[in-house]
Amino acid sequence: MSKRLNRREFIKILGAGTGGALVGASTIQTFAGMKTASSADLITEGSIEKTPTYCELCFWKCAGWVHKKDGEPWKITGNPDDPNSHGRFCPRGTGGIGTYTDPQRLKTPLIRIEERGKQVFKEATWDEALDYIAAKMNKIKEKWGPECIALFTHGSGGTYFKTLLKGFGSNNIAAPSYAQCRGPREEAYLLTYGEGVGSPERTDMVNSKCIVLIGSHIGENMHNGQVQDFSEAVANGATVITVDPRYSIAASKSKYWLPIKPATDMALLLAWINVIIEEELYDKEYVKQYTYGFEELKKAVKKNTPEWAYPITTIKPHLIRETAREMAKNAPATLVHPGRHVTWYGDDTQRVRAGAILNALLGSWGRRGGFYAPAKAKVEKYPLPEFPKPKKDWKDAFPDQFPLANLALSSGICDATIPTPGKDCSFKGWIVYGTNLPLTLPEPKKTIEALKALELVVAIDIMPMEITGWADVVLPECTYLERYDDIRISPGRESTIALRAPAFEAKYDTKPAAWIAKELSKKLGLEKYFPWETFEDYLDYRLKSIGSSLEEMKKIGVKKLAHDEDLYFLNGEEYEFGTNTGKIELYSTALEEHGFDPVPKYTHHEEPPEGYYRLNYGRAPMHSFSRTTNNSYLTDLMAENVVWINPLIAKEWDIKTGDYVVLKNTDGTKSNKIKAYVTQRIRHDSLYMVHGFGHRQKQMSTSYLKGADDTNLMSRVKIDPIMGGTGMRANFITFSMEDV
Template identity: 35%
Template sequence: MAMNLTRRHFLKTASIAAASIPLSQVVAKAESGVVKAPLVSPGTFKNTQTAVGGVCEMCFWRCQLVGKIRDGRLIKLEGNPKSIDNGVSICARGNAGVKMLYDPDRLKYPMKNVGKRGAPKWQRITWDEALDTCATKLKAIADRDGAKSLAIFPHGSSATYPMHFFEHTVGTPNVSEASFFQCRGIRDTAYMATIDTPPNEDVDMANTKVIFLLGCHFGENIHVSHVKRYLKGLENGAKLVVVDPRYSASAAKSDIWVQIRPGTDTAFLLAIMNYLIQNKKYNIDFVEEYGEGFEKMAAGIKGWTLEKAAQECDVPAAQIKEVAELLAANMPNVAIHPGRHVSWYGNDFQRQRALACLTGVLGAFGVPGSFVLPKGPKGLTKITWPKKEAHEESLQAMADVHHYSPPGTPTDLIRNTAITGKPYPIKGCVIWGQNPIQTIPNQEKTIKMLEQMEFVMCVDVMPTDITMFADILLPDCSYLERYDMIKTGTQWDFADTQQQYIAPRMPLVAPGFERKESIWITNEIAKRMGYGDKIPVKSQEEGVDKMLAGVNLSIAQIKAEDGIHLQPGKDPYGEMDLTVLFYNEELEDNGYPGIPTYIPVERAPAGYARLLYGRSPVHTFNRTQNNAWLMAEMDTTPVWVNDKLAAKLELKEGDTVSLVNQDGVKSRTTATVKVTPGIREDSVYIYHGFGSMNPDMTVGCNKGIDDTSLITKLAVDPETGAHGMRNNFVKLVKVS
């Protein structure tokens, strides 16, 4: 039996703790959120009004904003002083939202591609023509081959409402969210298979004694309130353990940096657990009260001695022991971070299970400084599309694989089905806010999938690499121009009194040109496809008000409260309804290891280095690649090369290189070399998201190297079907 995962269950404690229904309105003359707010602003701006109710979406974290408006134009964004989440702080990307809003390259009108997919020629058309075409084409395909012949690739809050329309009401199971299958899906399902709860990232770092990070690189990965908690913990004297092949911004602050061989993290975690168990240094009381299958796990990992792990992980045995002793000495007040982007090597479900089990071995649940589930506001009304009674089976269910898949369908299964036509054809494609060229490995395969489609529609704010493949391209409102999702959360760790907040997104300015919001676009397509009677909300204001009615609030009231409603919170510590499955019988029944198990991955062949990638502090992957302010900060990605490897290859700092992967794929663009002992000799590292190929991105096109183009080899995680993307190897070729 596979887990019965619903999207809502899966999302219920997601880090953003947001009510995930975007409720945008669509009216060209949307009322702006401008009010005469009595807010104390950190900046002084003459002749401006302060607009409240902004919620950032330059990344998914959703900090609360105010905007400075002069003559109807947004001139500056700041954190909302009333926020108990990010406060007045926002990051570089948050600030640069202004530049995104007025980017001259933004999509402005509905467009039709009269050229080829991949080499488009755009012709401006009316909204009526665009909507008629989308609805007619999608309906014809679904009528002929069934709803399952449509695939949808959504991303971001704007895409949730249309995703529910196509998934629930039209009825296709072929929905693939990059955030699930290329990012955090493995983490959430592995924790659910261990403690029946997906983790959020609100581990109590501010009040902990030890922060344990495996592959997390805070400082380069910036989510404002999260980084504040991390820094508060360090300020309070927490020890920091960082496991990373690279000397990241976090490694630079660490007490212990474990420069591990890529792909061997599970071996490292098993050896720590085994050491603690063998030496009776684990949390015996906790394990007895909350654990199940502990003896089975203890017996199964007995072979993982410090020495064996040291050899596998290429780190000293004494260092593994040092980490284990540090954790034991401070348990249960240790923060084992579950990570965010965890699709690495195709053995990732096991690593995430091991992290959850290590948390259990230490009893680090529900006490200060540990894994906690802070309680946010409850009671917002749910608004969603009605579900079809008889639903199509998913591709993974048909093939009886990936029983622990996140909600939706693994992207590679959709691609394979579309390309082969087996077990059925997929001929219509809706891409909403996602850029599968840059998010999904093996670009050639993605392009092949798109080429065989009868119809491709894209909705986005900016041109991206994927929009080049659209037949119809529609301009979405940005997060600064629309009502939308309601961000909720809680603050528990910076004050003695807990508080909760409710912050619906409100427009700071009216939408420009012919941009429309997703509810309007979806409803218009739905009407034309014959689903007009099923439309759940007519406008964003109606929708947001309906949601807020569940907690006896309204837009008007929250506007009067400066954009954020505060209410008393609840103590996040204390009894948790918890069982830790150290051994999971159901996993074993499905053919997977019942206890966390190390699965080795391929090592770099001679002459090659493993391609590792990560976040840049001033970019959100590819989404900010055309932002002139952010590109002024960083417009390319250096290639981190180990100093010894550089000497062997006769490369020096600043040399220009191309990368060629194991399948002979060469990077379209070049980058410069950064020579450093801060990366292992068997690996190189670049920032993800650079090297866009769309010439309509006049700032970002061809800047830096596109790592996704070099990730041609997929390692599919067996439990989840998610894609491991760090099993590709590259050679560096010096460019004269």
């Protein structure tokens, strides 16, 4: 069966044609009388200016150039010297100007004049807004202590608020990117190798001969450099093994697509480890020289044969063997990709660790085609006075829980805000920078409960996101195209830095985060933590420490620095790993110490009840969560999400592609209406949608009620006892036919 979308349908389905918008069209003019002059010749007319930037549409932060023509915004392109993008931006970055031109942006500071959740604000001056915040912060400090204020952050500008909060006396700084995303991965690799994977990931995929993706939909998650590496490896003939209940784009590039029964990945990983050990396919020298606990591992996985895994995973034993042999054949240039968003079922640290163990058996850590040792530029920090020492932190609310959490949990701070008998629930103020918590944190009812209990909620954002509706004070930040930010220092194969300079004047009454934090620091008597006169001074100081300057960086955008680290292990060389034993721990002594399984074990996870399907969710290449779904260039490509349904299921429910359906979960929570996409590309036991849609903010009329919000359906989570990650694939949904 072939599903062909012709151009008009594509626009209809994925673009929802916005009709007569005329942005930029008037700049096309034709020369009268010149037969050969088509519109195309005239694009280069006019004066062109370029300003360096790094992108803020996702966390990859690709460096590029903002082009203006006759002073008007034109386009954004990549900087060829940038290792994160190699001069090629992804659709989001390319469409970044849509963020700047969005007419629905926040335009002025706002102060609430009604109870929280009712969106009645008055416009305020910056002075009024910051005075209001400072007064409340001081009141909280006096009454409950400075630690009772927490910061949620995602994005470049968060750094200044971190400084502010630390200066104020609180270390409760959380990013959903930890407990709701890649936290278990970092901890799993830290436990195994004594080092995390980092971002951008230290995967040497461009040189891999075999790539194993487990629920990692590269290509749909448009992590730029990584997609480039993947496509290069595919073009070079790498064998791709994709484990996914959905026929993802990556699956379509794979030699082996293993449509696994959801929630059973651990069984497959253990069976692979079993085959590699039993058939003696592992890298014996590497295992002997660098690893600890091989015998214990061997014993632990003895029973996890492919035949054992078959009824659990639905993957046939011969395929498990064949793929394990394929991995071994290409080792050490085999990459069992660690994934990124890995908070699925609550045993996520253990599952990711199983993959890390597999990599160790294949000898791919520290080897070409596996994982490299990243370089990172060392740039002097602007000198700041010492921060006060907080007396307590978020962990006090969770005695004896999550012993291996190395970063604060957003979900934990949320829990510790809701008044609960017998729990030290002490948070009274939230500062929320660029983090749309209602569409980010699972168990959204708890988020709302916490928001209602707070004494102060401040939201700093560009768009009137859902979180701003719950804030007492809304501070409008200008977009990344209108501001300087701190120097980008990304780990990678090369040591590089990148500059973001303002390409445009800040629109409306918006301000850069650095300015906002500094001005607020003055109101709080904390100006000593922002000792720089202007942000240019701050940047110039840091840049001069590496022999560059703001002036130079404005011209080049990206600078490569000398570094002498080896990318890979040297043959036979001894290495000490940052674990208890100094070895790669196949058997984790740290997990043993804390009473967890030292070797990963299979746990059976709950299955959907009759008539329900597992809610799976993921990414689309043209969007970054709920952040971009109001950007006109990007909504032009994808204006709403769809729910993927296997044809057998669709037949049972009499649903056709294009029908709008309402979904509901086992707790009776319903979704906004969402379009059905009936496709062979998904198993019969799960439904899938792209995360980030279903905005409920009328102020964002472009995205208002477009598609469904998966987070809203996540009323249940499975908590990872090791580090507190919130497993979000524990929700089961069905169709609510009375609402169709």
